[in-house]
Amino acid sequence: MNWHPPVPRRVTDPAGKEWLVSRSWPGVSAGRYVLEVQSPSHLGVLGGFFREGRFVPVDADDSKLPALAHESPKGETVVHRAHKRAVLHAGDTYIKVFRPAQAPAAATNHMLATAPLAGGLFRTPVMTAARPDVLVFSRVAGRPYYELGQDKTAVRDDFYAGMWADWSQAWTETVARASSSAFRSSLEQLPLHDAEEELVKLRRWIDHWLLHSEGIREAEQGRVALLEQGDAVTARLLAGPHDSLGWAHGDLHDKQILGTDNADAPGLLDFDEACRAEAALDLANLDVHLELRRRQNLLSGQRFAIAHTSIVSAASHLHVSPDRFEAYAASARLRLACMYSFRPPWGSWAVRYLASMDLVSPELRRSPESRAPRREPVPLLAQNRA
Secondary structure (H helix, E strand, O other): OOOOOOOOOEEEOOOOOEEEEEEEEEOOOOOEEEEEEEEOOEEEEEEEEEEOOEEEEEOOOOOOOOOHHHHHHHOEEEEEEOOOEEEEEEOOEEEEEOOOOOHHHHHHHHHHHHHHHOOOOOEOOOEEEEEOOEEEEEOOOOEEHHHHHHOOOOOOHHHHHHHHHHHHHHHHHHHHHHOOHHHHHHHHHOOEOOHHHHHHHHHHHHHHHHHHHOOOHHHHHHHHHHHHHHHHHHHHHHOOOOOOEEEEOOOOOOOOEEEOOOOOOOEEOOOOOOEEEEHHHHHHHHHHHHHHHHHOOOOOHHHHHHHHHHHHHHHHHOOOOHHHHHHHHHHHHHHHHHHHOOOOOOHHHHHHHHHOOOOOOOOOOOOOOOOOOOOOOOOHHHHHHO
């Protein structure tokens, strides 16, 4: 099994300039992809589309992001998912550009989600301006844990262990504080992300993969494996009992957490997906991202173990059941396998991983306790035929 979505590592624009593909996403029709590219001769990143073997760049005149043309001269574009969103770094601020009228919902989520963090457990961005399609945030000092984990020169293992211990303590205190009576109103206004909503998110990625592989003989083994894995994850997520719902970041991974050389509180970014969810949603997602870094040889086994121990500690303090942790970990692992199959140079690796996936990886297995009985879901294969 070696077929994966054929996104090239390099593309050439109509003017003959070559670009390196940094990220990619599936398009709305088979064989079309959304790209984010970069070049040594170009400041920042550039969004675009790859269609029928041709790269079509989308610069600041993004028709679905009309505010981008006005904002782009203010700074460097660091994120551009064409027709969906962009982020600019401008001095001590970050400018988020949304589709028209989509910024207010993100602004509300930011205010609701950061209310329990006001005591200084985490350093968070301050929203300094809000318009219907633009939000402006202050810069949060520090480097992402993603970078710190790979830095073997300036970051020693004892420092790395200390920063993860700081995160674990701050995380457990934040989740507990957000569930207190003082923040009950803010919590109840956050969107719901329960197990069923997690499945909606996962199935969206499964559907992307099925769409782009439809009718391709070499992809048949991958399609069968994906559907089987999807059914297994569905069964695990729907199995009861579920843990209680509380405050959640909604998209927690090691690029969202910042550390500094000083004894500062950890930084925490991007609350667009903040929600009410089981604590396992965030903790398992973070852990699986770290497992991914280890598989990509971006994180050593020792440093993975350090971070994993702190995540397990947080899960224990928050009374996360091992079954729920494993269920959300299985979902995150399958979702990331689908996502990275669209991203060079990881495509072939992600699909091999998909076919051989152990849904409960030894690194993530927190307890040998037996699992609770599960109610039978509707198989994804049957849904696909419907």
